[in-house]
Amino acid sequence: MKYALNTKGLIDCSADCLVVAIPESGTWPASADTADKQEDGLLRRVVKQGDFSGKLGSTMLLPLNGKPWSxxxxxxxxxxxxxxxxxxxxxxxxxxxxxKDAGSKHALLTLAELPVKDRDEAWRVAFLARACEESLYRFTEFKSEKTPARALKQITLDVSAADASLEQALQTGQSVGHGMNLARDLGNTPGNVCTPRWLAKHAKDLAKEFDCVETEILDEKQMKALGMNTLLSVSAGSAEPARLIVMQYKGGKAKDKPHVLVGKGITFDTGGISLKPGEAMDEMKFDMCGAASVLGAMRAIAELKPKINVVGVIASAENMPGSAATRPGDIIKTMSGQTVEILNTDAEGRLVLCDALTYVERFKPATVVDIATLTGACIIALGHHAAGLLSNDDNLAKALLEAGERTGDRAWQLPLWDEYQSQLDSNFADIQNIGGRPAGTITAACYLSRFTKDYTWAHLDIAGVAWLSGKEKGATGRPVPLLMDYLLSHAG
Known part of the structure; x- marks a missing residue:
């Protein structure tokens, strides 16, 4: 999609379609008023006759005879x-x-003039560019018939004046949208294609496309040498080998500590020996959406090239019930040296993450944020509107919550109190990998907190927001907007 900003006046910008906002009552936005006068009062007649109410989100398309708009x-x-x-x-x-499915080739949007509470014009421009990328997304990789190309080729945003900050906002919105759509592509790809090795290839391809990104892939032999036994315990039952994917972007000063993103990359989750119910198991291809969001954020960072150091780490495995699969009751030694009694092999996300969270200590991080479709309990607690957030640092939690509010990609903080830790006590090991039904999202984060004591850390449980089910089934690309807003807020 081609994007542009219009600063020369509404009447002087020709387009196949002009988009204006009409309120339910009160004073009309300037662009709607200008368009109405240009068309001899057509818009007000439509409203007066009761054909359009201005109700939030309603639409009405009016064909015109002349210029500047069709x-x-x-x-x-x-x-x-x-x-x-x-x-x-x-x-x-x-x-x-x-x-998106109409006949216009060039649309002129005036929505950036709307007064969004506590948000300036640059924010509105960035948000609209991102929304365009989201809305125009299609996943047709596995369709046998080629989908016809859309007519829409250009979107122009009408803005108040020529301003470098608005140009930057336009680019930021596009790049975040590109990152979201990459995350959606990865999430929507089926498990017979999207494997740990396939994810690793995409990370390598990202480094080839953008020379500002360095990618290193650790195979199972290398992970074994590091003592990443809990990660490897998840892939033990699968013919697909695990991979640890490490991406580095060094846009800041050499001495600046990096901000680290860690993504759960379970490319398909059967539950292992603790087999899941068959209903909706196909959606377990989305269990790598945490990893997808890290790749999406790294792509957006590579496009924008901010002055910040970022490391993206993905712990990727396939969880299958093979003859060599880990059994409930097995005890495994983690990279940190702590031992884990695995009571449920379907609580595998925390097993791959705990070794990855130990691994990232080597980067001496400023902050670490892990992103994971970790618990069904998070969906019970928060539904599909907000990610769960838990952290060992209130300032980091506050920064992530504010990033979520700014982007509309919201999170909600849950407590990480010591009282919950006792639910993870094991009779036979240092820790067990489940804490029972009560507070399942919290005890999962408590487990991860045992491996993050040496740095500032937050956990985003995105089980409720990473994908949609039913008629609109598909990955959402969340929480790439939240992550990008957070990272860019630290850029020089």
């Missing part, structure tokens, strides 16, 4: 005096949903 798309903005980030997203997605 059509006008009216989008309901609801009440203009109280637009939230979530409402702005609904407006943008409604407009783009109507545009």
């Amino acid at each position: 059509r006008i798309l009216m989008v309901g903005a609801g009440k203009l005096d109280s637009i939230t980030v979530q409402q702005f997203r609904k407006i943008a997605i409604a407009a783009l949903g109507r545009l």
Whole structure:
């Protein structure tokens, strides 16, 4: 998609379709008022006759006869005096949903003028560019018939003035959208294709495409030598070997400590010997969405080249019930030296992550954030609207929560109190890998916290937000926006 900013005035910008926001009541935005006057009051007549109410997210497409626009798309903005980030997203997605399968080649959007609470024009431009990439995404890799190309080739955002910050915002929004869509591609790819080795190849390809990224792949022999036994215990039952993927971006000063992202990359999760129920097991290809978000964030970072050092680490394995698979009751020694009694092989995400979290100590990180589709309990607690957040540092937790609010990619903090740790006590090892049904998301994070005592760390449980089920089944690309906002807030 080609993007541009328009600063020369609405009437002077020709487009196949002009998109304007119409409120339910009150004063119209300047662009809607200008368009109405240009078309001799057509828009106000449509509203007055009751054909369009301005209800949030509603749309109406009006064909026109002349220039400068061939059509006008009216989008309901609801009440203009109280637009939230979530409402702005609904407006943008409604407009783009109507545009993407229509006949327009060039759309001129005026939505950046809407007054979103506590957000400036640069934020609105970045958000709209990201929303465009999200909305126009299609995954057709495995369709036998080629999908016809969309007519829409260019989107121009109408803005108040020529400004370098708005150009940067436009680029940021595009890059975050590209990162999200890469994460979605990876998540949507089936497990017979998306394996640990396939993920590793994508990481290598990223380094080939962007020379600012260095990628190293550790195989099972190398991981065994490091003592990463719990990670390897997950891949033991599979014919597919595990991989540890390490990506480094060095955009900051050499002495600057890196911010580290660690992603859970279970490319398919049967549950192992603790076999999952068959219903919806196909969705366990999404159990690598934490890894996908790390790759997506690294791509966005590579495109934007901010002044910051970032390390992305992916612990990838396939969890299968083969003859060599780990058994419930087995005791494994972690890379940290702690021993783990594995009571449930379907609690495998924390097993691959704990060795990865020990591994990243070598980078002397400023912060570490792990991202994982870790617990079904998180979906019970928070549904599909927010990721679960737990941290050993309140300042880091606050920064991630604020990044989520700014981007609309929200998280909610849960407690990481010492009282929960006792649920992980084992009679036979230093720790067991499950803590029972109560507080399942919290005890999973408590397990990870045993391996993160030497640095500032946060855990994002994205089980409820990483993909959609049902009619709209597919990966969402979350939490790439949250991660990117957080990382860019630290860039020089």
